[in-house]
Amino acid sequence: MTAPEQPEHVEHAQPEHDRDDPPTVPGGIPLLESVTTKPSSERSEVLLVTGMSGAGRSRAAAVLEDLDWYVVDNLPPRLLAPLVGMMSPTGGVRRLAAVVDARGKEFFSELEGVIESFRAHGIEYRIIFLDADDATLVRRFEQVRRPHPLQDEGTILDGIAAERELTEHLRARADVYLDTSRLNVHELASRVRSEVAGEGQRPLDITVVSFGFKYGIPLDADHVVDVRFLSNPYWVTELRHLTGKDEAVSSYVLGLAGAEAFVEGYADLVEPITAGYLAEQKPYLTIAFGCTGGKHRSVALSEHLGELLRARGFSVRNLHRDLGRE
Structure with a gap:
């Protein structure tokens, strides 16, 4: 018995694996991914608030806290990296402001290495440096009757001079520099809102x-x-x-x-x-x-x-x- 003749001009269906554009989803299942938008994510923000003692760092930190920033004060620099690593742009802490200054004494020297590690890992950050002239700083310390954290056995001016030397590298690389010598607390708060936090006057x-x-x-x-x-x-x-x-x-x-x-x-x-x-x-x-x-x-x-x-x-x-x- 001979096999039946095949009809002429019949195209044989190609196996699925031989097609140039094989289907990736079985028929009848809607392609949800093709119409679903990706969730928007906000960029995390890191601020390093530093500068001279008596120049208004605590006031600046309070303003940022009122604007819903997560603020940590006098944190040893070595703890900054793990803290930044815990931030999440989609929930939890998204905006972190860390006050770091010479009060940390021997720990303060570690800040330079932490900043370099931020750069190496692509962590975006800004440095906010608050300053004031020597006469203003001396007057503020005398008003609160507290010694300068670096004056040791010397005078307030000795402590100020030592702090200027320690923080000079941060002053030079600061993204925002604020001289608070002629600012009252309300004017400083307004400057922090506009120049640091990028927010205008809050509505009443x-x-x-x-x-x-x-x-x-x-x-x-x-x-x-x-x-x-x-x-x-x-x-x-x-x-x-x-x-x-x-x-x-x-x-x-x-x-x-x-x-x-x-x-x-x-x-x-x-x-x-x-x-x-x-x-x-x-x-x-x-x-x-x-x-x-x-x-x-x-x-x-x-x-x-x-x-x-x-x-x-x-x-x-x-x-x-x-x-x-x-």
């Missing part, structure tokens, strides 16, 4: 709190406003069980003679003073509205003040400290 965060005088005045209040000059909804049977967050109570309180004008006038009073708070490096303002029990009048008026200030572009949150205590 306003908290409007309602409270009852029978429970005491809030300890953290910057402004205390007594609204007990208004009639108390507690004595209205239909309103007694409600709170200032209920429409019936709010309408009643704001409908009282002078109530709405009082709140609007207070908003007008607050607005021009906000710039002063920011200039004094105080980014938080707490206004406390108090009535007898902290349930009706203070709640309604503090809520209304919050609405007025938000409409003027301020960041405001409302808290009702004593609501529910009765």
Whole structure:
């Protein structure tokens, strides 16, 4: 028996392994990776804050801490490398500021080697050097009545001279140099925010709190406003069980003679003073509205003040400290 003839011009399918572009995913399975974006990662930042004792390193560190940097002070340089190795751009510590200076004495000499290791391993860092003239440094040490960490048996000027010699190589390679001789603490904070952290003026965060005088005045209040000059909804049977967050109570309180004008006038009073708070490096303002029990009048008026200030572009949150205590 002869084999059947093969039809002419029939193309034989190539084995999968012989194709130039074999499929990499079985049919019917969507290619999720082709449309899924990679998670964004933020670059880790390392700041070495150094300079002369008395030039404002501690103040600079406090400002960075307020800006959500992880700050370590007076850390031996040999511990910097493992600490930097623990940083993560996707979570945990992303921005590290380490204050290193001559207080470490014999340990301070190790800093040069640590910096070179950063370079060898491609770790990005910046050096912030704070300085001041000798007369200013002497005056600051005399004001706090503390010796210079390097003066030993000598004078404050001897300690300053020794520290200048030890830190000269860091001053020469600093990315940011700040002379604080003519700066007060607020001006220094502003410079650190803008030149070191790359952040401008922080917006003012306003908290409007309602409270009852029978429970005491809030300890953290910057402004205390007594609204007990208004009639108390507690004595209205239909309103007694409600709170200032209920429409019936709010309408009643704001409908009282002078109530709405009082709140609007207070908003007008607050607005021009906000710039002063920011200039004094105080980014938080707490206004406390108090009535007898902290349930009706203070709640309604503090809520209304919050609405007025938000409409003027301020960041405001409302808290009702004593609501529910009765």
